[in-house]
Amino acid sequence: MADFDEIYEEEEDEERAVEEQLLKYSPDPVVVRGSGHVTVFGLSNKFETEFPSSLTGKVAPEEFRASINRVNSCLKKNLPVNVRWLLCGCLCCCCTLGCSMWPVICLSKRTRRSIEKLLEWENNRLYHKLCLHWRLSKRKCETNNMMEYVTTLQLSSLFRPHQEMQQ
Template structure:
C-alpha cells in the first residue's frame, strides 16, 4: 500500500492476507490511517505553499514548519499502526509498519505500509 502524491493509502485487500485477516478489519484499519492523513494534510499543504512563497526571503527557514508537520503526521500514523498491531494484528502474527522507499517511476520518496508475517511462538516451549 502506498502513500505518495494521492495522499491516501489504497484500501484494496491484498491476496496474501486471505485467510489471515478479515477484509472488513483490513479496510477499517486503512480507513483509520487515511482519516488521520485527511485530518493533517490541509494544514501541511497550507504551510508548504506559504513556505515556498517565502523561501527566497527566509533563506529556506520558512520550510521548517512543513518539515515539523510532516514529521508529526508520520509519528501519528506510526502510533496508530502500533495501536492496530497491539489491538489485533500481533494476535494474528502480523506486524504493520510505515516504511520509506524510492518511487519506481521517479526519484521521489514515498511512504508505504509494510505488512510483515511474524513467526508463530510455539505453545509447548519450556520456560
C-alpha cells in the same frame, strides 16, 4: 560482575540471531502504497483500501479496510494543513533564506509519528495476535527515483511472544 555482563550480552546476541533468521525466512511484506493525488515529503494523502489477495485467510477484509481507513482519516485531517504551510513556505522561502520551510518539515514529521502511533495501536489491538505487524516504511517509487512512504504488513512469528508477555 563481569561474568554476568558477558552472559547478558550472549543472550542478546542469541535473541538478535533468532530474530534475523525469522525475518530472513519470513515471506515478503504486503506493501500498501499511497493512492492519493497529493504527496507532501513522500507521504501521500491516502492509501489504497483494496484488500490484497495475499492476506486471504490471515486477516478479515473488513479489519484490513478499517485499519487503512483509520490511517486515511488521520492523513485527511493532517495533510491539508501541511500543504498550506508548504505553499506559504515556498512563497516566503527567498525572504527567509529557507527558514519558512521548517514548519512544514515539523508538521510532516508529526503526521508520520501520528500514523506510526496509530499503526502501533492497530498492531497491539489485533495484528500481533494474528502474527502480523504494520509498519510505515520509506521505499523507492516504482516510476521514478523519488522516495515515498508506504505501509507494510509483515507476516512473522516474532510478534507472538511479545503479545503473550503483555498479557
